[in-house]
Every structure is written in structure tokens, then in C-alpha cells.
Amino acid sequence: MAKSIIQDYEEEPWCYVCGSTDWLHSHHCIEGSGRRVMSEKYGLKLLLCMEHHTGKYGVHNGNHELARELQELAQRKFEETHTREEFRKEFGLSFL
Numbered sequence: 001m002a003k004s005i006i007q008d009y010e011e012e013p014w015c016y017v018c019g020s021t022d023w024l025h026s027h028h029c030i031e032g033s034g035r036r037v038m039s040e041k042y043g044l045k046l047l048l049c050m051e052h053h054t055g056k057y058g059v060h061n062g063n064h065e066l067a068r069e070l071q072e073l074a075q076r077k078f079e080e081t082h083t084r085e086e087f088r089k090e091f092g093l094s095f096l
């Protein structure tokens with residue numbers, strides 16, 4: 001498994017949004033159509049508590065604003081070491 005390039009949680013896991021340490025899930029920022037594999041490959045993932053992952057305010061439960069924010073964040077991180085063209089090539093789209 002690749003290391004996250006977005007969040008440092010090796011020593012102490014915490015929710016990227018609220019800091020909670022309960023019920024943490026690994027969230028791949030860019031998903032769908034084979035993109036999850038790419039997110040894993042490049043470490044575009046972070047930890048979310050249940051609430052912010054699949055719960056009431058979750059990215060997988062209609063919180064599109066947060067989902068989008070994390071997608072843009074992931075792309076910005078990717079672009080610190082790659083070009084936008086490379087992002088488009090790997091993920092097939094651009095959020096920025």
C-alpha cells in the first residue's frame with residue numbers, strides 16, 4: 001500500500017476533516033472508473049471518520065462540497081511533483 005501524500009497518519013490516525021480518532025476509514029480522494037487504483041498508486045488518500053465518510057455529513061452520502069474539496073486537494077498534491085497533463089492522463093479528468 002502506498003503512503004498517503006496528503007495526510008500523515010502513520011503514527012496517530014485521525015479524521016482529516018474533524019480530527020476524530022474513532023471509526024476511521026481510508027478514503028480514496030478520486031474514485032470511479034479505475035481511478036481508485038490510481039488514487040492508491042499515488043497516495044491520494046486520507047482518513048475519514050464514519051460521519052465524514054459514509055455518515056450524515058459523509059462524502060459518500062451527498063456531501064458533494066467536501067468530496068470536491070478533497071478531489072481538488074488531491075490534485076494539488078499530485079501536481080507538486082507531476083504536471084496537470086500527467087494528472088489528466090492518469091485520472092482522465094481535471095478538477096482544477
Ligand SMILES: [Zn+2]
Binds near residue numbers: 019
Ligand atoms: Zn470526521
Ligand SMILES: [Zn+2]
Binds near residue numbers: 028053
Ligand atoms: Zn471513500
